[in-house]
Amino acid sequence: MAIAAVHPAETADIPLVDRIQREVWQVGYAALLPAELRAELAAIDVSETEQAWAAARERLLVATEGDWTVGFCAAGFAPDDELVDANGTLPDDAPTVALISTLLVEPRWGRRGHGGRLIATAAETLRTQGATRGITWILEGDTVTRAFYARIGWQADGIARTLDAGGHPLREIRLTGDLDLTLKPPADEVTTE
Numbered sequence: 001m002a003i004a005a006v007h008p009a010e011t012a013d014i015p016l017v018d019r020i021q022r023e024v025w026q027v028g029y030a031a032l033l034p035a036e037l038r039a040e041l042a043a044i045d046v047s048e049t050e051q052a053w054a055a056a057r058e059r060l061l062v063a064t065e066g067d068w069t070v071g072f073c074a075a076g077f078a079p080d081d082e083l084v085d086a087n088g089t090l091p092d093d094a095p096t097v098a099l100i101s102t103l104l105v106e107p108r109w110g111r112r113g114h115g116g117r118l119i120a121t122a123a124e125t126l127r128t129q130g131a132t133r134g135i136t137w138i139l140e141g142d143t144v145t146r147a148f149y150a151r152i153g154w155q156a157d158g159i160a161r162t163l164d165a166g167g168h169p170l171r172e173i174r175l176t177g178d179l180d181l182t183l184k185p186p187a188d189e190v191t192t193e
Contacts (some may be wrong), residue, residue, distance in 0.1 A: 002066030004113060006121040009060035009072065014053045016069040017060065018046060020106050028107045032139050037168045061121055063105065063114040071105035073118040075126060078135055085159060098122075098131040098179065115148055123179040134179050137161070140171040153177045 009017065025033065025041045033041075053060070056074055063071040078099035083090055091097070100122060105114045123134065138145045140160065149155075154177030163170045 002068075004063070004065045004117065006061050006063050006117045009057050009062045011054070011057070013060070013062045013069060013072075014050050014057065015046075017053050017062065017072045018050050020069070020072060020104055021049070021102070023106050024104045028104075028110075029139070029142075032141050033170075034168055037165055040166055059101075061118055061125075063118050065109060065112065065114070068109070070109035070112075071114045071118055072102070073100065073104075073122050074102040075100045075122040075134075077126075077129075077131065082135065082137075093132055096130055096132040098126040098134040100134055100136040103136070116152075119152060120181050123181050127179050131179055133176060135174055135176045137172040137174050140173050146175070149175050149177070152181050 022042060026038055030038070059074050059076040061073045061075070062069055063073075075098060078094075078097045080090055080094065082099050083094050083097055085091070100119065103115060103118055103122075105118075126134065134154070135157075136149065136154070138149070146156075154175045156173050157176045159174040161172050161174075163172060
């Protein structure tokens, strides 16, 4: 059995992070993103996206299984524009709110605990830096990701936004929750005695 682990991203991980993101866009989000948008995303210059991930490397965690890089998480303190409510008001705890800006696991490696290890490691790191709760944005129709976050106690907070992805509107909802995590298994994995 291969050993699963999470570690801070190294320079050599950046092309793998970029590959995983492209794979999730193409396969994992196939039912959520229009085909033309997936094609546009796939056509983005790899050197540009790798440069962006390299600039964010200090906020990246990478999940591995054996010799394979299978997922990643980008997390840090939330900028004010990610925290405002519908009236543009910041919450009282704004300085201590973290943002999980990306958490992706390559589809063929899903349901093996990699997402849970990534979010637990990110949450622990963020708590040691003074964060008290977290937020993330997910595509409104992404029931798989929403169920994942529900298992750690994160729920929608009533805030939504619509992004313009090259003429393709994408509606996202914001989830929030505690960083003191207890991972719960999916309902289909729960056993009773």
